[in-house]
Amino acid sequence: MRDAVFFEGDRVRSQHTRFWLLLILAAAIATAGVAADSTATVIGAMIVAPLMRPIQGTMLATVLGDRKQLTRSILIMCAGALAAIAVGFILGLLLVQPMTAASNAQVAGRVSPGLIDLFAALATGVVGSIALVRSDISDTLPGVAIAISLVPPLCVVGLTLESGAWTQALGALLLFVTNVAAILATGAIVMAIYGYSKLRLLEVEDKEAERRRRVRVYLTTATMVLLVSGPLAWTTAKAIADSGRIATVQNYLDDLTEDTRWAVVSVVPREDDKIYAVVKGTPPLPDIDQVYAEMDDAGLDVEHIVLEFIPSYTFDVNGERDNF
Template sequence: MEAVSGADLDRMTDRLFLEGRRKQSAFWVLLTLAAIIAGAGVVADSDATVIGAMIVAPLMTPILGTALAVVLADRSRIVRGVTIVLAGAALVVALGFLLGLLVPEPVVAATNSEVAARVSPDLIDLVASLATGLVGAFALVRDDVSDTLPGVAIAISLVPPLAVVGLTLESGAPGQALGALLLFASNVAAIVATGTGLLLVYRVRAAAEAAGRPVGHLGVGTMAVVAGFVVIVAVPLGVASYRVFTDSTTIAGVRPVAEQWASARSWRIVSVSGTADAIQVDAIGPSPGPDTAALRRALDQAGYAGVAVAVSQAFGGTQELPATG
């Protein structure tokens, strides 16, 4: 592995540490524009617009800068990087909230696919963020692969989930806002953790010492804080992943039972959706429809006594089948 030189270190610090009025003004202008683009893209439910915001958004810079500051054990720059990230996140959320005031209808997951894609993060999102953080750090230490950075910007989701936080808060959906905020936090944790690890592997500290740059003491406590941050966000993501797994398993198990029940009257199951606790079955067919009590008995026998089911029959309304277990 090729060692990082003093020139590489100068390039990295110049790119990542937002020091000086010119760099800071560029950052805040770009972030403001990215927030507006992302919010508008979410409201319009437009993938292309949201991707455009990802490319423009400069939040990756202070996050990777924080990782570099951690490696160099530069406490003042760590504090400055964290402050910029938090202030930037607050700005995007505020702009999203203000944009929501201009929209007559609520912007929530039930009616917007861009929102739905960002309010239920799971461990897969964390894994993707870890990999993306590695790519970003690798592109940083290797200037010959810097062309991959636009791809990194698209792969990592930073500004769009923050815009979703603001929009869903304004729409009166704090639970969805919390989910989008968790997605952002997991992405930040992953970038800092993998960025720190890769910069250590490339011996950035040794390069800084050899070049006569000030390097602080990198204690075990600092690395424990970084790792702990990842663990903290991984726990709710793991819970969410388990919930998604149980929901999909329950739906997959209920569907064949419902299809067999419907076929007795030449009916057809249109869809089976819901959660592990409550399932919605949509069926269609000629009148009269199948006996819903028979479906309840069949589900109980199949081991789904604890699952409440709502059966929606075409031209027959919806019938509730409470859980019996």
């Protein structure tokens, strides 16, 4: 396990070279995949990315009480994360269109993590830790790399920072921190179940001090998970609330435009906490003041609803025009 996750031994230089080469390439591939909205390309970057190694190294060094490797793994993990963000930011400078959740589905899927992402990360972390302990199931590691998704969120951080979307960048960074916390927490539990946490206890003379250290480690790991759970719970609750608001507005506008020359195209929330409803049809426009007055009478929060009307005409081969 030390050979699998630590940067040490006679080949430490080649280990570092391999790590940084693969990380930069994986970040470039992930950024390109996000910009092109290509799920297959992003998955390829997940498989190439080597960032799981220093994260699991941090976990194993913590369990074994190896301070030297703990410091080294944390530094490599943080430096690798910053490098991936930098690659995303630099490549974002080459793009004409801003990369935000409103314009890119890959970005949108990574800037609003919820509790379900934490549950998925915990389950994936368990699989990754067991694969580290048991070589007979190590063939699951590519699947773990795809499921845990470490580099793509960091590239999204860089892209959204370059686009000026600071809130979305924080959301993508939260997803990465959630995945890291899940790997550390589940790794410590798996190591304890398999008995590896006892190795350090057998080596030290002051066993009571080692037990206290282990308690601090577990408390720190649990605190990390709880800290990320708070923002994740908030985003989950907000997503549920937004879904309820959207459904209410959607249903009302569908009923309002039924048997008219207008139809609802989309109803979506925006970062300004407003709901934007796009309606398409044939002019003339309805009385907007009356529409808002009726929505207000129906109990809708009209202060947070923006209506966008798009004129639409349909022509056939004979040049005859009709409403859409």
